[in-house]
Amino acid sequence: MLWFFYSLICAFSLSILDALCKELLQKENTLLVSLIRWGYSLPFLFLFFLFIKVPPLDRTFWTTVTVLVPLEITAVILYMRGIQISPLSLSIPFFALTPVFMIGVAYLVLGEVPDRSGAAGILLVALGAYITNIDSLRKGWAGPLRAITRERGVMLIIVVAVIYSVTGVLGKVAVLHSSPEFFGVFYIPLLTLVLFPVSAAREGRGVLRIFNNFPRFLLLGFFSALMVITHFLAVRLVDVAYMISVKRLSLVFSVILGRMFFHEEYFAQRLAGSLVMLLGVVLIVL
Numbered sequence: 001m002l003w004f005f006y007s008l009i010c011a012f013s014l015s016i017l018d019a020l021c022k023e024l025l026q027k028e029n030t031l032l033v034s035l036i037r038w039g040y041s042l043p044f045l046f047l048f049f050l051f052i053k054v055p056p057l058d059r060t061f062w063t064t065v066t067v068l069v070p071l072e073i074t075a076v077i078l079y080m081r082g083i084q085i086s087p088l089s090l091s092i093p094f095f096a097l098t099p100v101f102m103i104g105v106a107y108l109v110l111g112e113v114p115d116r117s118g119a120a121g122i123l124l125v126a127l128g129a130y131i132t133n134i135d136s137l138r139k140g141w142a143g144p145l146r147a148i149t150r151e152r153g154v155m156l157i158i159v160v161a162v163i164y165s166v167t168g169v170l171g172k173v174a175v176l177h178s179s180p181e182f183f184g185v186f187y188i189p190l191l192t193l194v195l196f197p198v199s200a201a202r203e204g205r206g207v208l209r210i211f212n213n214f215p216r217f218l219l220l221g222f223f224s225a226l227m228v229i230t231h232f233l234a235v236r237l238v239d240v241a242y243m244i245s246v247k248r249l250s251l252v253f254s255v256i257l258g259r260m261f262f263h264e265e266y267f268a269q270r271l272a273g274s275l276v277m278l279l280g281v282v283l284i285v286l
Helices: 001-026 030-037 042-049 061-086 088-110 116-132 134-139 143-150 152-176 180-211 213-238 240-247 250-263 265-283
Strands: none
Touching: 001 030, 001 061, 001 088, 001 143, 001 152, 001 213, 001 240, 030 143, 030 180, 030 213, 042 180, 042 213, 061 134, 061 152, 061 180, 088 116, 088 152, 088 250, 088 265, 116 134, 116 143, 116 265, 134 143, 134 240, 143 152, 152 180, 180 213, 240 250, 240 265
């Protein structure tokens, strides 16, 4: 059951990381927070890197990574903007849509049709999304759906979920042509290396604000690295589907943290909605 322990830590670390980023986003822009989110994980990832073997890397690996990097950077900036302008308890649960979109990609590209479990999972994710805004039911049955479309942060997270449905598939290709632990500690430094000059070009000397609160940012980086490391440690021990099912507990943790630290409203309905969406994710990935 060591894989379950790693996956649970991964889920909790991701939720803490998002909460810390949301707090920082009250003072900083999305580009710099994205850079801090990745950059401050590097000291911890470097220590982990000392204990792993570097596999041979072929052309497929490098081609895949070249496609992944711009998608990942776009996704993280939209991600940070989404949690900046919308409550954690409302926005984060919509990451449950990622496996739904992956099913859509598989259908369009490969003609694969989801089985009954997958179809039931899709319906539960949709139902959970509806429940998160059920307070809008007083405006009619379509009220919760209209509430989703009016919440800009949620719409951004949905776009990110679409991107992650693509990067998730590409990431599997990169892992198959390297190793899970190597890819985990190689990918984040690469993203940081690309994002830093982008941030510097936009911010100028303002990019030096990433050093303004070193202890606080290092804490953020610790949870970022812990999330990455425990993800790939769990993947080594168990089928990725089981790992992702546990990792998606972050949806529930984020609703709880949103209430605890940001006093977000509608806690009961959003917790119920996230639990239903989590069940849908489990049915889809398993």
